[in-house]
Amino acid sequence: MTARPANAHQARLLKLLRDGGPSSRAQLGDQVELSRSKLAVEVDRLLETGLVAADGLAVSRGGRRSHNVRLNPELRFLGVDIGATSVDVAVTTPELEILGHLNQPMDVREGPVAVFEQVLEMAGKLKASGLAGGFDGAGIGVPGPVRFPEGVPVAPPIMPGWDGFPVREALSQELGCPVMVDNDVNLMAMGERHAGVARTTDDFLCVKIGTGIGCGIVAGGRVHRGTTGSAGDIGHIQAVADGRPCACGNRGCLEAHFSGAALARDATQAARQGLSAELAARLEANGTLTAVDVAAAAAAGDATALELIREGGTHVGQIIAGLVSFFNPGLVVIGGGVTGIGHTLLAAIRTQVYRQSLPLATGNLPIVLGELGPTAGVIGAARLISDHLFSPV
Numbered sequence: 575m576t577a578r579p580a581n582a583h584q585a586r587l588l589k590l591l592r593d594g595g596p597s598s599r600a601q602l603g604d605q606v607e608l609s610r611s612k613l614a615v616e617v618d619r620l621l622e623t624g625l626v627a628a629d630g631l632a633v634s635r636g637g638r639r640s641h642n643v644r645l646n647p648e649l650r651f652l653g654v655d656i657g658a659t660s661v662d663v664a665v666t667t668p669e670l671e672i673l674g675h676l677n678q679p680m681d682v683r684e685g686p687v688a689v690f691e692q693v694l695e696m697a698g699k700l701k702a703s704g705l706a707g708g709f710d711g712a713g714i715g716v717p718g719p720v721r722f723p724e725g726v727p728v729a730p731p732i733m734p735g736w737d738g739f740p741v742r743e744a745l746s747q748e749l750g751c752p753v754m755v756d757n758d759v760n761l762m763a764m765g766e767r768h769a770g771v772a773r774t775t776d777d778f779l780c781v782k783i784g785t786g787i788g789c790g791i792v793a794g795g796r797v798h799r800g801t802t803g804s805a806g807d808i809g810h811i812q813a814v815a816d817g818r819p820c821a822c823g824n825r826g827c828l829e830a831h832f833s834g835a836a837l838a839r840d841a842t843q844a845a846r847q848g849l850s851a852e853l854a855a856r857l858e859a860n861g862t863l864t865a866v867d868v869a870a871a872a873a874a875g876d877a878t879a880l881e882l883i884r885e886g887g888t889h890v891g892q893i894i895a896g897l898v899s900f901f902n903p904g905l906v907v908i909g910g911g912v913t914g915i916g917h918t919l920l921a922a923i924r925t926q927v928y929r930q931s932l933p934l935a936t937g938n939l940p941i942v943l944g945e946l947g948p949t950a951g952v953i954g955a956a957r958l959i960s961d962h963l964f965s966p967v
Contacts, residue, residue, distance in 0.1 A: 578967045583608060583616050588645065588964040589624060592669055593768070596629045596644035601793065617643060625649075645669060650705070651959055652712035652749065654693055655758055655951030658682050658732055658785035661689065662731060663696040664952035665705045670768060670960065671835040672949060674705045682717060685735035686744075690797070694748055709751045713955030715758035717786065719804040725755035728803055731810070731822045732786055754958045758782070759806060760797045761954030762944070763790025766907050768957050774835035775905045779897060781808070782910035783890065783919075785834045789897070792903050808897070811860050813889045832886030834865045834912050839869045840882055850878035869915045883911075883915050887922025893932035894941075896922060902935050911943035916943075 579585040590605055603613050610947035620626040621643070629642035645668035653672075655662040658683070664675040676696045680689060700706060718730020725742025727733060745751040766772040772780070772792070773797060780790035787809035791798040799805050809828065809829030810822050817826030818836075830836060841863045845853035852871040857863050871879035894906060906927070908920060924941050931939075944950055 577625050580619065581966055584620055585965050587616060587620060591645045592960055592964065595669055596642045598642050601615050649710050651956040652697055652709040653952030653955035654712060654842060655761060655955055656682060656689060656717065657713045657758060658717050661693060662948055662952050663693060663700065665700045666956040668955045670953055674700045674703060675949065675952065676700065677948060682733050686739045690745060691698055709749055711752045711959035712745065712749055713958035714745060714755045715754060715761040715951050715955050716741065716755065717758045719807065720755055720757050721803050722756060722799050725753065752959065752963060756958055758951055759788035759790040760799065761958060762909050763792050763797060763944055763949045764954035764957045765950035766944050767792060769953055770950060771907055772905055778903045778905035778907060779901065780907040780909060781894065783833060783908065783912040784910040787829050787833050808893055811893050813893060828889055832889045837865045837868055837882060837886060837912065838863050844878050850876055852876040853879060865887065865912045872915065872918055880918060883918045884922045887919045888926055891923040891926025892930065895927045898927055898931040898935050900903060906939065906941040907944050909950060912942055
């Protein structure tokens, strides 16, 4: 993809076609403040660039039938969502529909070179399957703060070796296309905003509970990243005064008391202390415990597993309650790997938020699980790069 929109009108048209699919000129005219002649000029220019293609005749609205237009169906975006323990890679259409999706376990602590070798191998498999001849752009999510203008991770607590690594520059050279980089939770929020539970909400919080905890903040339909890219790093807000030591160097952080890693640690301790026969059996069988094991034990009615989940949900809910009173969102989305625990966790979070936040902020506030699961991040990543490419040069 070499062409870019020449002005804000063309950018607006491209994003309308991305989000709404093929449309007639008349339908586009209903959504933009352009005269019919000016709209025709801009659409024709987009057709000339190859960004937009004709798509047959539209349904008649009483006069001469208009032609449908759509984004060039040959455009392909690559979405990459790097987590602490796994990586998701997907190829999408220009409308951000997933054509192919791969997931593999991976330890982000192995460093950027090893991780990106795996990402490039997965992208190569998607190309070899015939889904894409090449990529017109790629969006990358990483589990730590990102200096967004440069596409560079900044002092990520769980990513040794990543600080200052030129992710955008390195991957752009390898993939041969433009690349944009953001925090993984921001991309989850963008995915849920595009195709998930937050489609109709402009102001919401998206909390990801995985190996760590983070929060995507969407205000006025846009992600708020903060001055240095660390907005939403709620895993390092103190949840317990003088509590457990955290990887960031402080004590009592939310992430130290409840996250995928903290839950596995507490479950292992409970199993070894003889507090749960169910968890002990799983530990003996597998050698380790994960949040998935705790979820399974809770589903079997294990009291210790249920209490671990409720206690963790209470800590998360206390932090979210403060955020709700401060930000006054229209929706709170809970996502990430630990949400496999399901409604026991959600109930504990809701109880704390509704109990502690101001009634004016919670009177009509849904707190829900995300709809997209592991595809939220890759859809958000594709959305990120398309937002960039569909903006005027």
